[in-house]
Amino acid sequence: MSPHSHPAIVLFAHGARDPEWATPFAGIKARVERELPGVPVVLSYLELMPPTLDEAIAGLVRNGADSIDVVPVFMARAGHVKRDLPLLVDALRRAYPGVAIRLAQTAGEADPVMDAIARWVVSLAQQPNA
Amino acid sequence: MSPHSHPAIVLFAHGARDPEWATPFAGIKARVERELPGVPVVLSYLELMPPTLDEAIAGLVRNGADSIDVVPVFMARAGHVKRDLPLLVDALRRAYPGVAIRLAQTAGEADPVMDAIARWVVSLAQQPNA
Numbered sequence: 001m002s003p004h005s006h007p008a009i010v011l012f013a014h015g016a017r018d019p020e021w022a023t024p025f026a027g028i029k030a031r032v033e034r035e036l037p038g039v040p041v042v043l044s045y046l047e048l049m050p051p052t053l054d055e056a057i058a059g060l061v062r063n064g065a066d067s068i069d070v071v072p073v074f075m076a077r078a079g080h081v082k083r084d085l086p087l088l089v090d091a092l093r094r095a096y097p098g099v100a101i102r103l104a105q106t107a108g109e110a111d112p113v114m115d116a117i118a119r120w121v122v123s124l125a126q127q128p129n130a
Numbered sequence: 131m132s133p134h135s136h137p138a139i140v141l142f143a144h145g146a147r148d149p150e151w152a153t154p155f156a157g158i159k160a161r162v163e164r165e166l167p168g169v170p171v172v173l174s175y176l177e178l179m180p181p182t183l184d185e186a187i188a189g190l191v192r193n194g195a196d197s198i199d200v201v202p203v204f205m206a207r208a209g210h211v212k213r214d215l216p217l218l219v220d221a222l223r224r225a226y227p228g229v230a231i232r233l234a235q236t237a238g239e240a241d242p243v244m245d246a247i248a249r250w251v252v253s254l255a256q257q258p259n260a
Contacts, residue, residue: 007255009251009255011251013205013206014205016206016208016209017208017209018208018209018212020207021206021207021208022206023206023239024205024206024236024238024239024244025205025206027239027244028244028247028248028251031244031245031248031249032248032251032252032255035248035249035252036252036255039255067259069251069254069255071251071254073205073247074205075143075144075154075155075203075204075205075237075238076143076146076151076152076153076154076155077150077151078146078147078148078151079146079147079148082148100259102254102259104251104254106154107205107247107250107251108154108205109153109154109157110250112246112249112250112253113243113246113247113250114154114157114158114161115161115246116242116243116245116246116247117158117203117237117243117246118158118161118162118165119165119242120237120240120242120243121139121141121158121162121199121201121234121237122162122165122166123242124199124201124232124234125137125139125162125166125169125199129197129230129232
């Protein structure tokens with residue numbers, strides 16, 4: 001990751017009123033942390049739950065991150081992810097010129113994720129009725 | 131799947147105004163169809179895109195399905211999936227007493243799906259900056 005040496009990851013999700021909604025994102029965060037010890041992994045939300053993407057990035061930069069992957073953890077890209085998120089990330093790049101901020105593909109559009117969901121659906125369909 | 135012998139699968143997603151939004155769900159559907167030849171797999175949506183779950187189930191039953199898995203393809207459970215969907219499925223069970231309708235876990239809450247998303251995030255973080 002040279003010349004940047006302090007990577008961090010932001011998992012960016014939609015947000016909801018119900019705190020329980022965030023459980024799967026916390027599950028993904030815990031798994032990523034286990035695989036990448038020492039790399040800060042934070043959740044952030046488009047709406048209804050703190051922190052915002054701006055707040056999450058500000059916190060990471062304050063703690064020394066200089067290379068940040070922003071990963072939209074959505075099934076598909078609606079207007080927020082398609083139009084608003086790239087603009088938000090551009091603004092953050094201008095705000096932190098010394099920090100490399102990469103915007104990843106949307107999770108649900110990634111082939112390995114579609115593959116895994118399809119395999120899981122197939123496994124459900126093959127379970128006998130209780 | 132005895133005594134039911136005509137299985138079918140409904141992938142139930144949120145829906146959006148932008149038709150392109152549905153691309154990942156079509157990708158999952160194609161993968162499942164490839165693994166389960168002869169099993170009808172249909173998409174249905176909570177809002178903004180046809181068909182509704184009711185319409186999807188009616189079509190499958192009309193074509194002879196008697197054992198249907200309804201799979202919520204959401205990252206997490208907001209009110210729609212948590213409260214409304216079980217009620218909708220209960221009403222469909224009453225409407226079609228001869229058809230076994232199973233409601234699956236939400237995709238994003240399934241361990242193999244969280245595992246796959248986490249692995250994909252880790253692989254992104256390990257890519258060098260362009």
